Amino acid sequence: MSALDIHQIPVFSDNYIYLAKYDDNNNCVAVDPADPSATLAALDELGWNLTHILNTHHHPDHTGGNTTLKEAKGCTIVGSVGEAANTPGIDVEVQDGDALTLGGHKVKIIGTPGHTSGHISFWFEDALALFCGDTLFSMGCGRVFEGTPAQMWDSLKKLRELPDDTKICCAHEYTEANVAFSLSIEPDNADLKKRADEVAALRAEGKPTVPSRMGEEKKVNPFLRGDVAETQAAIGMAGQDATAVFTEIRHRKDVF
Ligand code: ZN
Ligand code: FE
Numbered sequence: 001m002s003a004l005d006i007h008q009i010p011v012f013s014d015n016y017i018y019l020a021k022y023d024d025n026n027n028c029v030a031v032d033p034a035d036p037s038a039t040l041a042a043l044d045e046l047g048w049n050l051t052h053i054l055n056t057h058h059h060p061d062h063t064g065g066n067t068t069l070k071e072a073k074g075c076t077i078v079g080s081v082g083e084a085a086n087t088p089g090i091d092v093e094v095q096d097g098d099a100l101t102l103g104g105h106k107v108k109i110i111g112t113p114g115h116t117s118g119h120i121s122f123w124f125e126d127a128l129a130l131f132c133g134d135t136l137f138s139m140g141c142g143r144v145f146e147g148t149p150a151q152m153w154d155s156l157k158k159l160r161e162l163p164d165d166t167k168i169c170c171a172h173e174y175t176e177a178n179v180a181f182s183l184s185i186e187p188d189n190a191d192l193k194k195r196a197d198e199v200a201a202l203r204a205e206g207k208p209t210v211p212s213r214m215g216e217e218k219k220v221n222p223f224l225r226g227d228v229a230e231t232q233a234a235i236g237m238a239g240q241d242a243t244a245v246f247t248e249i250r251h252r253k254d255v256f
Pocket of ligand 2: 059061062134171172
C-alpha cells in the first residue's frame, strides 16, 4: 500500500479542493471538486488519474464540478444517501458506518449532520486524513443550515475523538476570521494567541493555514470546547450543559 499523497487546490474566494493519490498507479480521488477546470488542470500537472469524486454534502461550492468531471474522466461519484437527490451524478450512496477501500486504504464514512442534514466526512484512517467539508474548520465550524445545533455538536464530538495527529482537510480557508472570533470568546487562551500569530504569518505569505491537526484544534477551537471548563467560564456559562454552551457560541459567531 502506498502512502496517501494529498494535493490541495485553492479555488473561488476561499474553497479548497483536495486530490488524494491512493496507489502506485497514480489513481486519485477528488474531494468536493467544485471547480472542474482547476481540478482538470491539477490532474494534468500531477499526472494523476481521477477514479472517484467524494462529496461531503450537496452545496454547489462542493458538487459544482461533478457533471463535467464525470463526463471528462468517467469517475465514480460517492456521496451521502441522505443527499442523493441533490448530488449531481451520484453513483454510490453512503452513510455513517460505511467504509470504502481504495488501493488498500480504508476510508470510513462518518455521519456529520448539522451544516446540512446529510453531511458526511471521509476518514482515511491509516493516513490520519479527515476530509470534513463544511463541518469542522480551523477554529471554526460550519453554519448550521439544515440541522440543529445539538446535531452539529454531536458531529463535532465524533470528529474530536479521532487521533490528535489527524490532519483536518476542511473545505474553506476561513481561519483568519475564525481567529478573530475565537479570541472574542477566549481572549486569555495562550494556545489560541500563539496560533493567532502563526495564522497571521502564514496569511501574510499567502500560504494556507489548513490542514491543521486535531490535537491543536482541541486547544484553540471554541466549537470543540463546549464542555471545557475554561471556555464555559470565559462566556459566563460555567457548569452548564455542553450543548447549550455550543449553541451559544454558534449563535455568537452567527452575529459576529
Ligand atoms: Zn456548505
Ligand atoms: Fe462550502
